[in-house]
Amino acid sequence: MNSFSKIKVGELRPSQLLYTFGVGSIVELPNMAIMVMGLEDWPVKNATPIVEKRLLSLVKRVLGEHIQKFLTPPSPP
DSSP states (O other): OOGGGGSOTTOOOHHIIIIISOTTOEEEOSSOEEEOOOGGGSOOTTOOEEOOHHHHHHHHHHHOTTOOOEEOOOOOO
């Protein structure tokens, strides 16, 4: 079974939310249209922390100390 057969009609993969459809994009699904929300609106309850100390240090140096952690895109519960 390939990975394409696991996707149901009307579902979006996390990579599609980040790369194919960006923030503010309108995505047409079979029975509705949806708008991709910005990261500040994504639920972080089911997101997995990414621990990469060197990258975090570099990002803090460039963007500021307010950056505390990296998270994966949220996944369904």
